[in-house]
Amino acid sequence: MRHAAAATLLAVIISGFGCRAQPPEVAVTGVRVDEATEQGSRVVFSLALRNPGADPLPIRRTHYTLEVDGRPFTFTDLAVATMPAEGVQTLSFPAAFSVPRERIAGASYRLSGAVVYEPPGELRDLLTDSRVPLPSVSFSDSGRLADVPPASPSPQER
DSSP states (O other): OHHHHHHHHHHHHHHHHHTTSOOOEEEEEEEEEEEEOSSOEEEEEEEEEEEOSSSOEEEEEEEEEEEETTEEEEEEEOOOEEEOTTEEEEEEEEEEEOOOHHHHTTOEEEEEEEEEEOOSSHHHHHHHHTTOOOOEEEEEEEEEOOOOOOOOOOGGGO
16 A cells, blocks of 8 residues: 555656656658668668757667568667757667568568657656656657668679
């Protein structure tokens, strides 16, 4: 019972503070084929994270799943970056697939994930000590991959 009361009180505190702080915004700014061979392909997606607040927000991790041609790639990146106060931070993340060069162009993709960040202030210390998860902002996108970079010459062709 005591834990339930503490959790309820903590939820009230969080919601009270949360009303004043503006969460960051995230937008998927691109999904592209970075490299493609006969064995597989590397796809990179980029995010723009906008922090409307007056304090910098450290990014702790990014969880994402990028599915290409029905093949999922799931990863957690422990990004070492900070969203600047009243600014934008751009990040790029890779994903590798066993989709050969001839099938990657035009392949459908689905992207989803979340960026976990650390809010400012002493409240964060209280929440961390209480084992409350850090806040996150979600993102998603879908479409078709277009451009495939030119094939690298084989060692025999050089």
